[in-house]
Amino acid sequence: MNENVRIAVVGATGVVGREVLSALLDQGVPSERLAALASERSEAVELEYGEDTLELEKTTPESFRGVGLVLLATPASASRKLAPVAQAAGAWVVDASSAFRADGNVPLVLPTFNPEVLGATFKGRIVSIPSAVSSALVSIIAPLQKAFGGVVRAQVTAMMGVSSAGVSGVGELEKQTAGLLSAREPEAHAFPHRIGFNLVPQVGPFMANSPWTEEEAGWTLEAARLFGARGETPVIAGTAVQVPTFYGHGLSVHVQLKVPAPVEQARAALKTSPALKVLDAPTEKVYPMPMLIAGDPAIHVGRLRTFPQAPEWLSLFAVVDNAGRGGALNLVEAGLRLLQRPA
Structure with missing residues (x-):
């Protein structure tokens, strides 16, 4: 990798964009190699980057x-406009939005x-990463x-989380939240209805x-694209619920396996993955929660259960840091791997 290559972070003031800068700092990328880009209203604002x-x-x-x-940490509408422009300028582009996930x-990486996809030959210079929920499920x-x-x-x-x-x-x-605690009924703008309480x-x-x-x-589509290259694609479906927490997505997951899976064996299988951290001691009140996930690159998994009447079904609860592991870390890891490709 060329140690002098410049990296642009677009959407640097957003939730994911700030996490991207933090991840790049952790990787030792010096500030002189970075360009922090955002919309016109954020122009000339300064962001801390280490010292x-x-x-x-x-x-x-x-x-x-x-x-x-x-690295695009932007809404899909912005990514669709900016990614082709950056590609035409000769840059590798990694997008965190849904703009190219179905293309x-x-x-989709x-x-x-x-x-391995990042080292293979593919058309163009744009790469997409899956959503935080898809990343956790896969x-x-x-x-x-x-x-x-x-x-x-x-x-x-x-x-x-919001x-x-x-x-x-x-x-x-x-x-x-502040308004409701003061007996004021708030208006909804970012969500279809009031999200407070x-x-x-x-x-x-x-x-x-x-x-x-x-x-x-998107979960169904992204799983099909990711698993499809390996042969067998499980069907994934469900419901997305906006909840009044700030960061972290909680997932109640029911998985149907081809053969019955005793909890002990399922727990052991999950522990083999470096992407996961198993927190599964419910009688000791140890299980995944959003308040534990901030800044953790692992996906937390726990509350493993099976049903005697349907032993091939495994239920569990998981939490993913949507801004960190589910967004910024995947974005940065994919981007830095692209820079390792032969010129």
């Missing part, structure tokens, strides 16, 4: 000149699952699939002429 500061610049086509890697010409299913001869299907209820809607989502929960069974827009949201449909 240095980064001055935010407005994102324009000229921003990508001389840049070798562009068969753009590799989860660095902890299929990193990471959980993969060791079970290997240990028990296959996974037939997985049913999930995803309880998603940071899934970015800075505006975090701000709205803060404002609504409420649950909303809709995350993102619904698909056209469909009862499924784009978030929910």
